[in-house]
Amino acid sequence: MVKLTLLEIDSLAINYPTSSGVVRAVEDVSFSLNKGETLGLAGESGSGKSTLGLSIMRLVPYPGVIVNGHIKIDETDILRLSEQEMRLIRGRKVAYIFQDPMTSLNPVKRISAHFVELIRTHEPKTPNKEALERAKTVLKNLGILPERINDYPHQFSGGMRQRIMIGLAIALNPDLVIADEPTTALDVIVQAKILDLLENLRKIYRMALILISHDLSIILERCDRIIVMYAGHMAEYATSLELQKAPKHPYTEGLLRSIPNIELSDQKLSAIPGSPPNMLDPPKGCPFWPRCPYAMEICRVKEPSLIDVGHNHLVKCFLYYKQGVNVE
Amino acid sequence: MLSEIIKVEHLKKYFPVQKSFLEQLFARKMSYVKAVDDVTFSINKGEIFTLAGESGCGKTTTGRLIVRLLKPTSGNIYFNGPDITEFRGEKLRLLRRKMQIIFQDPYASLNPRMKVGSAVGHPLEIHGLAKGEEKKKLVLDALNEVGLTPPEQFFNLYPHQLSGGQRQRVALARSIILKPEFIVADEPVSMIDVSLRTTIIDLMLNFRKELRLTYLFITHDLAIAKYISDRIAIMYLGKIIEMGNKERLFLNPAHPYTRALLSAIPVPDAERGRRKIGLKGEVPSAINIPIGCRFHPRCRNKKAECTQKEPQLIEIEKDHQVACYFN
Amino acid sequence: MSEVKIKRSLMARLLPSLTSLTKKGPSGWMVIIGIIIVLALVIMTAIGPWVTPYNPSKSNVGPIRAPPSLQFPMGTNHLGQDMLSRTLVGGSIMLQVSALSVIICFLIGVPLGLFSSYIGGFFDSTLSLVIDAIYAFPGLVIAIAIAAMLGPGVINMALSIAVVYIPSYFRIVRSQVLSIKELTYTEAAKAAGARWHTILSRYIFPNVIPSIMTVVTVNFADAALTAAGLTFIGLGVTYDIPDWSWDLTNGWKYLSSRAWWIISFPGLMIILLALGFTLIGEGLSELLNPKLQR
Amino acid sequence: MGLRIFIIRRILLTIPTLLLLLTMVFLVMRVLPGDPVALHFEKRATPEQMEAMRHILGLDKPLWTQYFDYIVGLVDVNYFVTHGYPDLGKSMQTYEEVGEQIFSAFPATLELAIYSMIIASVIGILLGVVSSKKYNSVIDHLIRGSGTVTYAVPVFFLGIVFQLIFGVYLHWLPTGLRISPFVEPPSGLTIYLSPPSGGFLYHVLLSSIFGLVVSAICLAILKIKHVKFGLKVIFISIAVFFASWIGYAYASWYFMSVRQLHISTGLYTIDSLLEGNLFKFVESFKALLLPSLTLGIILSGIFVRLTRTNMLETLRLDFVTAAKARGLKESTVTYAYALRNAFLPILTMMGLQFAMLLGGAILTETTFSWPGLGRYIVQRINFRDYTAIQGAVVMFGLFVTLVSLIVDILYAYFDPRIRL
Secondary structure (H helix, E strand, O other): OOOOEEEEEEEEEEEEEEOOEEEEEEEEEEEEEEOOOEEEEEOOOOOOHHHHHHHHOOOOOOOOEEEEEEEEEOOEEHHHOOHHHHHHHEOOOEEEEOOOOOOOOOOOOOHHHHHHHHHHHHOOOOOHHHHHHHHHHHHHHHOOOHHHHHOOHHHOOHHHHHHHHHHHHHOOOOOEEEEEOOOOOOOHHHHHHHHHHHHHHHHHHOOEEEEEEOOHHHHHHHOOEEEEEEOOEEEEEEEHHHHHHOOOOHHHHHHHHOOOOOOOOOOOOOOOOOOOOOOOOOOOOOOOHHHOOOOOOHHHOOOOOOEEOOOOOEEOOHHHOOOOOOOO | OOOEEEEEEEEEEEEEOOOOHHHHHHOOOOOEEEEEEEEEEEEEOOOEEEEEOOOOOOHHHHHHHHOOOOOOOEEEEEEOOOEOOOOOHHHHHHHHOOEEEEOOOOOOOOOOOOOHHHHHHHHHHHOOOOOHHHHHHHHHHHHHHOOOOOHHHHHOOOHHHOOHHHHHHHHHHHHHOOOOOEEEEEOOOOOOOHHHHHHHHHHHHHHHHHHOOEEEEEEOOHHHHHHHOOEEEEEEOOEEEEEEEHHHHHHOOOOHHHHHHHHHOOOOOOOOOOOOOOOOOOOOOOOOOOOOOOOHHHOOOOOHHHHOOOOOOEEEEOOEEEOOOOO | OHHHHHHHHHHHHHHHHHHHHHHHOHHHHHHHHHHHHHHHHHHHHHHHHHHOOOOOOOOOOOOOOOOOOOOOOOOEOOOOOEHHHHHHHOOHHHHHHHHHHHHHHHHHHHHHHHHHHHHOHHHHHHHHHHHHHHHHOOHHHHHHHHHHHHOOOHHHHHHHHHHHHHHHHHHHHHHHHHHHHHOHHHHHHHHOOOOHHHHHHHHHHHHHHHHHHHHHHHHHHHHHHHHHHHHHOOOOOOOOOOOHHHHHHHHHHOHHHOOHHHHHHHHHHHHHHHHHHHHHHHHHHHHHOHHHOO | OHHHHHHHHHHHHHHHHHHHHHHHHHHHHHHOOOOHHHHHHOOOOOHHHHHHHHHHHOOOOOHHHHHHHHHHHHHOHHHHHHHOOOOOOEOOOOOOEHHHHHHHHHHHHHHHHHHHHHHHHHHHHHHHHHHHHOOOOHHHHHHHHHHHHHHHOOHHHHHHHHHHHHHHHOOOOOOOOOOOOOOOOOOOEEEEOOOOOOOHHHHHHHHHHHHHHHHHHHHHHHHHOOOOOOHHHHHHHHHHHHHHHHHHHHHHHHHHHHOEEEEOOOOHHHHHHHHOOHHHHHHHHHHHHHHHHHHHHHHHHHHHHHHHHHHHHHHOOHHHHHHHHOOOOHHHHHHHHHHHHHHHHHHHHHHHHHHHHHHHHHHHHHHOOOOOHHHHHHHHHHHOOHHHHHHHHHHHHHHHHHHHHHHHHHHHHHOHHHHO
């Protein structure tokens, strides 16, 4: 089987210049994603995972700016595209699903209008009627009665709206779907349903998926590969099996030990001491060192870079440097 | 039983559907949201009892009713024996020293214009228990106990200078400063970063030992519920549908809703694909609750009687009760 | 002694918050510029009587309607009064009227809003209905009707303006209290056994103050403009004391004589005064808008 | 479906609101300290004269009776139909009907209000959108700054400056009145009906045919709306038949006696167009230009700020980002998504700002000698003519209530969520 690289991100850095200083929301992130693969982005609030997700759409919210790096989709560097060219990639090649289904649909437009608008933006020659028919088919696949296509968003429940969002995402059969906390606002039963739906549709349409979540359990359950983000940095990158079995980064290790597992009884949880850094004033050196049980002298001074510890398992930690690193 | 600290009997809370003043004049009839609809349970001294369920199931309302932040529509609440449902004035104020509540959102539960020190010390002031230096000492002790060290440094900070986890610690300190016997913890960790949740939970568990506290723990996260609690009650649409000892309930879930709920919980395990039990439809509105068993429209194996009469909680094994005709 | 202490702590609090405003971008600067303008005008009006080149009320100190010259930098009006002197001291009535009306509004609107929304129920609904009706009514029409009933005078003007703006205070306080009541820290206080007046004074009121501040500043601007309007249609102070709006009105009456200086200078002063307060108000409301903060 | 119920309910709601409003006006005018009659005469009349005046105005009656008379006068439909204006009492100065004076002054205010509202919203919304799109840029600061300055300018000052520049110095535009005093005011559209032919029978026949046609159309509409045929439908169609039959008969009788149909709005720009007289249109438009620009520009400052804030808030919402993420065109996102939603709170505020506009209209009318309600009220204040002031205030109140009714219905029309 030939693996085709769909997305390639290279040393990406995103800053938010604010009145009280520059927030380096994403720093030195590089990874690639093959067609049809699933990748999980795990991290706590403020870890830069959503900014990273939006940057793939080139929609980093104001005042964020991409200050360094490349984002290539199918070999095209999207950072060099004109706004017009980029617009045609959004929704057609890459689709995005947002966290809160209650606010991500236009409240004054019918569901049908959302679909027709989308289809006719990217395929202007499609007649209205045909676009409507296609929308109805999509709804049917999502388990929503096609008659409800003329309803307004507020007439649907949260779970239903998230289905509609998924429908809008897959309607043009994109190569990549980015789901940013798609179920955080929903209850567990609905969450499981939505994630199942996403998984099934992904398989049917052979799409790649980037699942962004603060919940490592969901990501472990659903993704082939995982990136663990911490304070804008990629702490670790590995397959989910390897990440769970042999976590390398102390943060990943701590995270895995603090998640309760309903299948186990008498589980002993332990917390990561301290709290996430203030992004306006991050610690010097490795951002994790103030909370790290293995912190060394060098960690306070120098920032580690990503190193491969075998089988494309990357980790950003001095513990895995072969020889001593010079402290400058 | 003497060891019962809280007993709740047939507790109900119906909220009238809010309408504007002028709309009320034209409205045909009042409709109600039946947030809590006949709930009965008791909590033993020193135990952690969990109310779990999806959003809108009435778990938070039950917690607020017990600490008397809301007035029940009907039913009774007993605390250490006497019925506190009708307490008011000074009696209620004295009662409030014994029971406290911790809220979900650490960003909304602290007054932004009050420094940490005065926020934590305010309950002492309210009840006239300590003043000046004595108060400050008690506050510093409490801050120390919740792990905000050094406490002197946190004493003069405003809430906006703290992180979410630190704020929740302040809330915890505020709730234990009166040395209560009973605390309602309403989703205390659901808005805190994953890596910090365990700290808060561990603090709560410590206080149980040290202060011989009893908790009513309210959560939507059954994995945390399993970790922390002794007994669990599952609520659905304002009613407890299954209740019992933690081990028994998780080992042998009897209600179809509980089973679906348990199967839906994600597990931090990359290896095994778990089978999820789907449920059809969605939770109906609490204004029009289905007749009979309130779960029947979504149940796979319903029979005729489920649509007619509501099943009551019955004991299926020791310390394990279910409200379902199939047990 | 304690007063000194209070003053000192106030200064200690205000100064850093003023300097921190400069870091908050254009909105912060708007507030600072507004404060400077207002302070400058207040100081000018206060020390005006001692620095005027001529007696501002004295007629025929120069020729009638003389254009600006070295002797009369802002010209003279139809009575031969010196416009510069009149402009220097002409803010006093507007400042008095607007300050007085703001105080009345504050003293009535804020407590009314606090109690009404905290108590809730029928009292609150009825009161809100009445207040909303006043709010929806053209403000100047109410002010005119009441000023016409009460007759001219500084206090009467202030009263009629106050009636117009009390609803703004009531509404903002009420909506704030209602949203703060939803926040759990008031519930936490209640659960801790705090009495209602403690909750109102220590948990709710301090958090309402910022939004009241924006209303106060906007209200100052509106009151000044309304006062000018009332004077313009003859419901202001009827005797001749130096007043910007009075001068402006007179200038208008002799418009065909092309004496642009009689209207321009008082008009610009009114604009400056209203602008100062508007800048503060608009800057503050942008800074405090939770929907625009991230 | 839901919209209709909402509209009916909203219309019903205006009744208590109006009652409240009328009561408040009454309270201010009668209960507030200060005797209108004494104030009117300013101590220049004997007690007997004042007593006689009180008697004429009915002020000697008990307060409750006065209140009752006042409300009844306003809702007296018969009076309204026969006179063409409501009973608002007699002027203390001229002893003429206040209602008549107010109704003749009102169109001038309405015309001014409409034009300045259009100017304010066009300028305000356009600049507001631009400003929010260019958030924190030089353009944004400029627009925002000028909006703030506009807000601080007294409306009459701007009016005076305009008069000075365009009237006194440049002589481009008239500085007062609705139309030059040498031009006859436009009369509106007059349709001359041909003299009636045929006799009584002819009219009966014609009107019954008309009734049949109308009820047939009515049945067809019911059919399209899938209303089930039943007793209700029969009843409705019979009622419609009789109503249209009588209506037509009355109309044809009326026109027979009048023989000409006169349509006039009282708005000079529209009436002159109806009349087909372009010269009058230009004249009245020129006269309208300065006052409405003055008022519109002053008000636009608030609209800029409102639009900008609401747009900024809306542009941050998820559905706007989501729309961009679907690759929709920038213009679609800005207008169909952001502005369409931001427009709802703007619309509400527009309703409230209308009240402010009327306040500004009083000053503008005074500045430009515009013979509207505002100038009327100001003139009457100088005479201390309290019945007239009260009447004018009531009229302003009715106008505002009507506008807020329209705004609320529009809101419901634009926002599907409210129709629940």
